[in-house]
Amino acid sequence: MTPSRPSAPFDTADPAFLADPYPRFAALRAAAEIHPHPGLGMPVAVSHAACSAVLRGRDLGRIWADAEPADSFTAFNLLHRNSLLEREGPGHHRLRGLVASAFGRGHTARLRDWVHALAGRLVDDLASRIADDGAADLLGHVAAPLPVEVIAELLGVEGPERALLRGWSNTIVTMYEPEPGEERRAAAEKAAAEFVGALRELAAFRRRHPSDDLVSGLLAEAAADGSRISEDELVGTAALLLMAGHEATVNVIGNGVLALLRNPGEWARLEPALVPTAVEELIRFDAPLQLFERTALVDVEVAGFAVPAGTRIAALLGAAAHDPAVFTEPGRLDLRRHPNPHLGFGAGVHYCLGAPLARLEVGAALQALRDRLPGLTLAGEPPRRPDFVMRGLRSLPVTVVTSRRAPRGAGRPPGSPGAPPSAGRAAPSAGG
Numbered sequence: 560m561t562p563s564r565p566s567a568p569f570d571t572a573d574p575a576f577l578a579d580p581y582p583r584f585a586a587l588r589a590a591a592e593i594h595p596h597p598g599l600g601m602p603v604a605v606s607h608a609a610c611s612a613v614l615r616g617r618d619l620g621r622i623w624a625d626a627e628p629a630d631s632f633t634a635f636n637l638l639h640r641n642s643l644l645e646r647e648g649p650g651h652h653r654l655r656g657l658v659a660s661a662f663g664r665g666h667t668a669r670l671r672d673w674v675h676a677l678a679g680r681l682v683d684d685l686a687s688r689i690a691d692d693g694a695a696d697l698l699g700h701v702a703a704p705l706p707v708e709v710i711a712e713l714l715g716v717e718g719p720e721r722a723l724l725r726g727w728s729n730t731i732v733t734m735y736e737p738e739p740g741e742e743r744r745a746a747a748e749k750a751a752a753e754f755v756g757a758l759r760e761l762a763a764f765r766r767r768h769p770s771d772d773l774v775s776g777l778l779a780e781a782a783a784d785g786s787r788i789s790e791d792e793l794v795g796t797a798a799l800l801l802m803a804g805h806e807a808t809v810n811v812i813g814n815g816v817l818a819l820l821r822n823p824g825e826w827a828r829l830e831p832a833l834v835p836t837a838v839e840e841l842i843r844f845d846a847p848l849q850l851f852e853r854t855a856l857v858d859v860e861v862a863g864f865a866v867p868a869g870t871r872i873a874a875l876l877g878a879a880a881h882d883p884a885v886f887t888e889p890g891r892l893d894l895r896r897h898p899n900p901h902l903g904f905g906a907g908v909h910y911c912l913g914a915p916l917a918r919l920e921v922g923a924a925l926q927a928l929r930d931r932l933p934g935l936t937l938a939g940e941p942p943r944r945p946d947f948v949m950r951g952l953r954s955l956p957v958t959v960v961t962s963r964r965a966p967r968g969a970g971r972p973p974g975s976p977g978a979p980p981s982a983g984r985a986a987p988s989a990g991g
C-alpha cells in the first residue's frame with residue numbers, strides 16, 4: 560500500500576497508527592468533527608454524531624462504482640453490483656426484505672446449540688494444542704474457523720467449498736483497503752471468479768434440492784411473495800452473507816480477546832451473566848470495521864461540513880466508538896458498560912442484518928474460552944494485519960496459567976524453543 564500524502568490527518572500505512580489509531584482519532588476529534596483526507600480522497604467523520612449522520616443521512620447513499628478497468632474485474636463487479644449492501648432505494652428494500660424474511664425463519668435460533676457446541680469443540684482443540692506445544696494461535700484455531708463454519712452451515716455450503724471460503728473472502732476484501740496494489744487486485748478478481756462459479760452451482764443445486772438452509776429460504780421467500788430474485792442477485796446476496804457473515808466476526812473475537820487479556824481484571828470478572836454487555840463492549844472497544852463510505856445524492860451538509868453532490872464522505876466507526884461525548888472514559892474496557900450505543904453494526908437502512916447471529920457467535924466463543932480456559936493469557940505480542948479498514952490480527956498466540964505461577968511460555972511465540980510442553984492442561988471438556 561502506498562502511504563497517504565503527508566498532509567493527511569493520518570497515514571493508513573503507518574504501523575504505529577495501525578497499532579493504536581485511537582489517540583490520533585481523539586486529537587482529530589478535539590479539533591473538528593470532520594476532516595478532509597487527501598490520501599483517501601474524501602473527508603472523514605470522527606465524532607459519534609457526525610458518523611451517525613453519515614450512516615443515517617437520507618441524502619447520502621451507498622453508490623457502487625465498478626472497479627476499473629471494468630472488463631478486468633467482471634466477477635468482482637458482478638458480486639458487488641448485485642449485493643444488497645451496495646444498493647439504495649427499491650432495489651435495496653426488495654433484497655433486504657427477502658434476506659430479513661429468510662433470517663426470520665428461525666435460522667439463528669435453530670443454530671444456537673450447534674454454535675455453542677462448535678465453540679466448545681474449537682476451544683477444546685485449542686486447549687489440547689496448548690497442552691502439547693505450550694502455546695497456540697487462538698485466531699487460527701478459534702476466532703477464524705468459528706464464524707466460517709457457522710455461515711457455511713447457515714447457507715448450506717458443504718464439502719470442499721467450505722474450506723475454500725475463507726481464502727476467497729480474505730482475498731476479495733483486500734480491495735476495500737485504500738490503494739490495494741496491482742497484485743492484490745488481480746488476486747481479488749481471480750478469487751471472485753472462483754467464488755461466483757461455486758455460488759452458481761450452489762444456487763442451482765438448492766433450486767433442485769431445497770433444504771432448511773438460508774439459500775433455500777431465499778428462494779422460497781422469493782417464490783412466496785411474488786417478488787423476484789435474479790440468478791445474479793442470488794449469487795451477490797449469498798456472497799455478501801458469506802463475506803459479511805464472517806470477516807468482522809473473526810476480528811471481533813481476535814481483537815476482543817486481545818483486549819481482555821490485556822485487561823486481566825475484566826477477563827476475571829467475565830461470567831455468563833455479563834456476556835451480552837461484554838459482546839457489545841468488545842465491538843465498541845476495538846472496531847473490526849473502521850471505515851464505511853457514502854456518496855452525496857444532492858448537495859448536503861454534515862456537521863457543518865459541505866459535501867457536494869456526487870462526492871464521498873466516510874464514517875470512522877472506531878473514532879465514533881471512542882467519543883467521550885457519548886462514552887464515559889472511552890479508553891477503558893468496561894464489560895458492564897450499559898447503555899452502549901456504539902455504531903459497530905452501522906445505523907439507518909443498512910443496519911447489519913446479521914447482528915443477532917454475530918452476537919450469538921461472539922458470546923459463544925467468550926463463554927467457551929472463559930469456562931474451559933480461565934487461565935488464558937498472552938504468549939507473545941500478536942502480529943497485526945497491515946490493513947486499516949478491516950482491523951484485525953494475523954495471529955493471537957496464547958497459553959494458560961493454572962496457578963499463581965507466571966507461564967513459562969509467555970512472551971515466546973507458539974512452538975518456540977523452551978515453551979513449556981504442558982503449560983496449563985485444558986480443563987476437562989464439558990461436552991459439545
Ligand code: HEM
Nearest residue numbers: 643644803804807808811851903904905909911912913917
Ligand atoms: C460482529 C460482526 C459484525 C459486524 C461488526 C458487522 C457490521 C456491519 C455494518 C457496520 C454494516 C453496515 C454497513 C454500512 O452501513 O455501510 C453491516 C451490514 C450488513 N451485515 Fe454485518 N456485521 C457483522 C456480522 C454480520 C453477520 C454474521 C452477517 C450475516 C450472517 C452480516 C450481514 C450483513 C448484511 C447482509 C449487511 C447489509 C445490510 C444492508 O445493506 O441493508 N453481518 N454489518
